[in-house]
Amino acid sequence: xxxxxxxxxxxxxxxxxxxxxxxxxxxxxxxxxxxxxxxxxxxxxxxxxxxxxxxxxxxxxxxxxxxxxxxxxxxxxxxxxxxxxxxxxxxxxxxxxxxxxxxxxxxxxxxxxxxxxxxxxxxxxxxxxxxxxxxxxxxxxxxxxxxxxxxxxxxxxxxxxxxxxxxxxxxxxxxxxxxxxxxxxxxxxxxxxxxxxxxxxxxxxxxxxxxxxxxxxxxxxxxxxxxxxxxxxxxxxxxxxxxxxxxxxxxxxxxxxxxxxxxxxxxxxxxxxxxxxxxxxxxxxxxxxxxxxxxxxxxxxxxxxxxxxxxxxxxxxxxxxxxxxxxxxxxxxxxxxxxxxxxxxxxxxxxxxxxxxxxxxxxxxxxxxxxxxxxxxxxxxxxxxxxxxxxxxxxxxxxxxxxxxxxxxxxxxxxxxxxxxxxxxxxxxxxxxxxxxxxxxxxxxxxxxxxxxxxxxxxxxxxxxxxxxxxxxxxxxxxxxxxxxxxxxxxxxxxxxxxxxxxxxxxxxxxxxxxxxxxxxxxxxxxxxxxxxxxxxxxxxxxxxxxxxxxxxxxxxxxxxxxxxxxxxxxxxxxxxxxxxxxxxxxxxxxxxxxxxxxxxxxxxxxxxxxxxxxxxxxxxxxxxxxxxxxxxxxxxxxxxxxxxxxxxxxxxxxxxxxxxxxxxxxxxxxxxxxxxxxxxxxxxxxxxxxxxxxxxxxxxxxxxxxxxxxxxxxxxxxxxxxxxxxxxxxxxxxxxxxxxxxxxx
Amino acid sequence: xxxxxxxxxxxxxxxxxxxxxxxxxxxxxxxxxxxxxxxxxxxxxxxxxxxxxxxxxxxxxxxxxxxxxxxxxxxxxxxxxxxxxxxxxxxxxxxxxxxxxxxxxxxxxxxxxxxxxxxxxxxxxxxxxxxxxxxxxxxxxxxxxxxxxxxxxxxxxxxxxxxxxxxxxxxxxxxxxxxxxxxxxxxxxxxxxxxxxxxxxxxxxxxxxxxxxxxxxxxxxxxxxxxxxxxxxx
Numbered sequence: 007x008x009x010x011x012x013x014x015x016x017x018x019x020x021x022x023x024x025x026x027x028x029x030x031x032x033x034x035x036x037x038x039x040x041x042x043x044x045x046x047x048x049x050x051x052x053x054x055x056x057x058x059x060x061x062x063x064x065x066x067x068x069x070x071x072x073x074x075x076x077x078x079x080x081x082x083x084x085x086x087x088x089x090x091x092x093x094x095x096x097x098x099x100x101x102x103x104x105x106x107x108x109x110x111x112x113x114x115x116x117x118x119x120x121x122x123x124x125x126x127x128x129x130x131x132x133x134x135x136x137x138x139x140x141x142x143x144x145x146x147x148x149x150x151x152x153x154x155x156x157x158x159x160x161x162x163x164x165x166x167x168x169x170x171x172x173x174x175x176x177x178x179x180x181x182x183x184x185x186x187x188x189x190x191x192x193x194x195x196x197x198x199x200x201x202x203x204x205x206x207x208x209x210x211x212x213x214x215x216x217x218x219x220x221x222x223x224x225x226x227x228x229x230x231x232x233x234x235x236x237x238x239x240x241x242x243x244x245x246x247x248x249x250x251x252x253x254x255x256x257x258x259x260x261x262x263x264x265x266x267x268x269x270x271x272x273x274x275x276x277x278x279x280x281x282x283x284x285x286x287x288x289x290x291x292x293x294x295x296x297x298x299x300x301x302x303x304x305x306x307x308x309x310x311x312x313x314x315x316x317x318x319x320x321x322x323x324x325x326x327x328x329x330x331x332x333x334x335x336x337x338x339x340x341x342x343x344x345x346x347x348x349x350x351x352x353x354x355x356x357x358x359x360x361x362x363x364x365x366x367x368x369x370x371x372x373x374x375x376x377x378x379x380x381x382x383x384x385x386x387x388x389x390x391x392x393x394x395x396x397x398x399x400x401x402x403x404x405x406x407x408x409x410x411x412x413x414x415x416x417x418x419x420x421x422x423x424x425x426x427x428x429x430x431x432x433x434x435x436x437x438x439x440x441x442x443x444x445x446x447x448x449x450x451x452x453x454x455x456x457x458x459x460x461x462x463x464x465x466x467x468x469x470x471x472x473x474x475x476x477x478x479x480x481x482x483x484x485x486x487x488x489x490x491x492x493x494x495x496x497x498x499x500x501x502x503x504x505x506x507x508x509x510x511x512x513x514x515x516x517x518x519x520x521x522x523x524x525x526x527x528x529x530x531x532x533x534x535x536x537x538x539x540x541x542x543x544x545x546x547x548x549x550x551x552x553x554x555x556x557x558x559x560x561x562x563x564x565x566x567x568x569x570x571x572x573x574x575x576x577x578x579x580x581x582x583x584x585x586x587x588x589x590x591x592x593x594x595x596x597x598x599x600x601x602x603x604x605x606x607x608x609x610x611x612x613x614x615x616x617x618x619x620x621x622x623x624x625x626x627x628x629x630x631x632x633x634x635x636x637x638x639x640x641x642x643x644x645x646x647x648x649x650x651x652x653x654x655x656x657x658x659x660x661x662x663x664x665x666x667x668x669x670x671x672x673x674x675x676x677x678x679x680x681x682x683x684x685x686x687x688x689x690x691x692x693x694x695x696x697x698x699x700x701x702x703x704x705x706x707x708x709x710x711x712x713x714x715x716x717x718x719x720x721x722x723x724x725x726x727x728x729x730x731x732x733x734x735x736x737x738x739x740x741x742x743x744x745x746x747x748x749x750x751x752x
Numbered sequence: 753x754x755x756x757x758x759x760x761x762x763x764x765x766x767x768x769x770x771x772x773x774x775x776x777x778x779x780x781x782x783x784x785x786x787x788x789x790x791x792x793x794x795x796x797x798x799x800x801x802x803x804x805x806x807x808x809x810x811x812x813x814x815x816x817x818x819x820x821x822x823x824x825x826x827x828x829x830x831x832x833x834x835x836x837x838x839x840x841x842x843x844x845x846x847x848x849x850x851x852x853x854x855x856x857x858x859x860x861x862x863x864x865x866x867x868x869x870x871x872x873x874x875x876x877x878x879x880x881x882x883x884x885x886x887x888x889x890x891x892x893x894x895x896x897x898x899x900x901x902x903x904x905x906x907x908x909x910x911x912x913x914x915x916x917x918x919x920x921x922x923x924x925x926x927x928x929x930x931x932x933x934x935x936x937x938x939x940x941x942x943x944x945x946x947x948x949x950x951x952x953x954x955x956x957x958x959x960x961x962x963x964x965x966x967x968x969x970x971x972x973x974x975x976x977x978x979x980x981x982x983x984x985x986x
Contacts, residue, residue: 161864164865165865168806168865168867168896168898169762169764169805169806169809169810170764171764171765171805171806253809254806254809255761255762255806255808255809255810255811256809258761258762258764258806259761259762345787346761347761436864436866436867436868437864437865437866437867438865438867439865439867439896440867441867441894441896441958441961441967442764442765442768442804442896442961443767443768444768444771444772444960444961444964444966444967447966447967447968449869449894449967449968449969450869450967450968450969451968459966462767462768462771462775463771463775576966
């Protein structure tokens with residue numbers, strides 16, 4: 007280490023282990039460098055080779071996910087987020103990411119910075135975020151810690167997103183004791199960019215200056231990526247400094263400035279600073295352009311004095327960007343940041359060496375080859391052992407015959423309407439600004455997926471949704487993985503959209519546990535099957551392992567699917583609510599004697615172990631094609647898919663929005679149990695309503711397309727099932743709307 | 753008549769307002785950056801809009817820093833000369849902080865941010881902003897704020913009534929001023945007011961979010977139509 011000052015001591019194996027590296031990884035670093043790294047260099051490798059940045063235990067399988075599709079401009083992994091062609095010279099950049107670990111410790115900042123981080127991933131590509139979604143999972147809400155986490159996460163998402171000024175348009179919230187210690191907080195951003203104004207996260211052109219812009223760098227979030235790459239234990243409280251602090255106002259300025267600076271034509275490449283801070287952005291941008299950089303860490307604007315080189319390198323302070331600028335065009339870039347009152351400092355220069363050299367004043371503090379740090383370059387890749395967990399066989403033993411059918415199904419309905427996985431999440435979503443941007447057309451026109459105009463003066467719209475029933479994935483990862491993708495697509499289709507592509511957030515336990523890894527491998531296999539069948543490639547996302555704790559074990563395998571679909575005109579959107587008294591109600595699909603993994607089975611009977619509900623990919627595809635045709639033919643008044651809580655919940659949700667009721671009857675002479683018909687969750691079913699004058703035409707068309715059961719009619723007032731009055735629609739509405747608040751506030 | 757929409761750092765409904773005024777209403781409109789010190793291209797028949805958002809992050813107190821923004825001196829002068837100024841949400845907060853409107857906007861009484869549709873009853877149509885409405889009619893317009901609880905002392909409240917300065921009050925769908933219909937605890941359910949000289953208007957709800965078919969709600973449109981129609985008459 008001739009040119010590294012002798013005052014910097016060689017790092018030790020002990021230090022490497024403390025930073026989360028394996029002994030063989032420490033050896034590999036020594037081989038790459040041809041010497042022992044110093045502590046700063048070791049820190050750089052530790053964070054870049056952490057699970058969070060390197061995807062070392064997942065990349066082999068991620069590469070097997072379908073990545074090609076006719077609408078894709080940028081495939082997974084090529085940029086910060088995938089790009090889908092939406093026509094008219096516009097593209098959609100979208101991505102979902104987890105912020106589980108920080109949210110478990112500090113829910114408010116953890117969730118807030120999750121939102122900030124995912125938006126930055128989108129606007130760093132030049133796209134203006136048009137909407138946000140989120141997927142949240144918590145433990146039992148009766149638990150005080152869960153209440154604290156829910157309040158903190160919701161306020162964090164709200165405060166950040168509301169101030170940043172992007173509407174939160176859709177999401178999901180689940181409660182299950184399995185998430186007691188490890189809540190999941192997944193945030194998704196969707197942005198729109200002109201196809202000729204996209205920016206790449208690349209460094210090239212020797213002599214080009216490297217700028218850091220946005221907030222000053224502080225000591226927050228150091229080793230955040232490493233923290234996210236381990237289990238949560240009693241010692242996790244010591245990791246609190248690993249949680250970052252968000253400033254949505256700075257991010258709003260950074261958004262406007264970043265989009266404005268792109269228009270100057272001076273930007274060669276740009277990357278936001280998320281996990282692993284300056285280390286990650288300098289190495290990934292350099293590796294992508296086969297370039298090197300000389301970086302002066304003392305030129306980085308800092309929040310406190312005397313920050314150590316490795317602290318500056320690893321800080322995960324939010325609201326920062328690294329920009330490589332065309333030499334000679336510095337003034338136009340600086341003028342934009344001056345306008346928005348943001349820091350804008352030259353911290354280095356691009357060269358052709360492929361080497362990253364970090365200086366503090368005159369002192370070279372670290373010197374590492376860029377390629378050796380990154381995914382697809384020198385970062386390690388592992389294939390972990392996996393084996394089928396014993397519970398899987400037990401789940402398959404479940405038989406509906408062993409569950410007695412309750413006499414009073416009305417009582418079941420009353421329990422389910424208040425089940426927190428079914429009841430309205432109004433308390434949550436009224437705290438989010440869902441309307442800013444005047445793009446969300448679903449506020450007064452509810453549908454299974456939110457329908458958002460791509461631009462304020464455009465008819466073209468996107469349907470967006472996040473979905474994952476993690477209990478299904480746990481019950482059988484191969485089938486559950488398919489259902490997650492299929493349900494997302496079904497929601498898009500029921501809203502009048504054409505599914506385009508997905509982003510995924512893969513939340514699993516510890517990958518070194520063979521049972522967890524078995525869930526991971528199989529869930530991805532299931533997702534692949536569904537993505538191939540539905541023509542919706544995976545454009546990107548992230549993997550969050552280590553969602554497990556000493557007491558609670560691993561969370562349900564939770565591959566959250568964020569999907570977008572296209573509508574040529576927002577006016578073509580289909581809504582989920584019944585429209586008129588007297589309209590006919592039909593169910594597309596087949597009733598089955600199936601209550602497996604249903605909310606009904608778990609909450610009413612207390613039975614956790616069963617398999618996934620019935621699902622068959624071919625059938626699902628036919629269903630979706632049928633719904634598309636019915637919407638295009640303008641034959642239906644509403645469409646709402648059957649998911650948690652079964653047919654009854656779907657009917658209820660369609661009815662109460664418009665203060666209507668329903669009168670439905672099960673088909674005669676079947677061997678389907680009434681509880682399975684009403685509350686089972688067998689897949690590939692959609693409830694539609696049809697106005698009286700179109701019934702004949704509807705029946706003629708649907709006959710040749712898909713199985714369809716006539717259920718009854720839309721009424722005013724009561725919910726009537728097989729002649730029995732289940733109660734007033736209004737009463738159910740109150741229960742549905744207030745159940746969550748009741749448990750939360752008591 | 754033309755409109756100017758002010759962009760403070762942290763404004764986030766500026767683009768919505770520009771879109772609705774320009775694309776939907778077909779009015780002439782330009783953006784005014786907060787660093788502009790002169791707005792001489794606007795005359796008193798024009799209207800300056802302070803949009804919603806989180807000016808300066810709202811980190812001190814909502815609207816408190818924006819009030820000291822370079823452009824605000826020019827806007828206060830403009831208002832004092834009789835020019836029309838409309839503040840929506842954060843813009844209303846800035847107008848109160850600037851003393852162009854009386855009263856203050858405090859944290860919602862449930863201490864939470866609230867985004868939802870609410871009903872408003874028109875209390876007066878004797879302003880250029882409500883001229884086309886029917887007094888007593890009910891509009892459905894969404895709110896989105898954490899600090900929208902209008903408050904003023906008793907004397908000011910009496911003055912507001914005496915001078916017919918209350919524009920809107922929160923009510924239920926049929927026009928009753930109930931406690932349940934008051935989303936934030938505002939005094940007397942007040943949602944919007946005007947100044948004594950009836951050229952400065954402030955309201956917490958967002959009419960620009962209820963002005964086109966794509967939102968499936970056009971109740972807010974009549975307020976912009978009023979401004980444009982009144983200007984046409986003058």
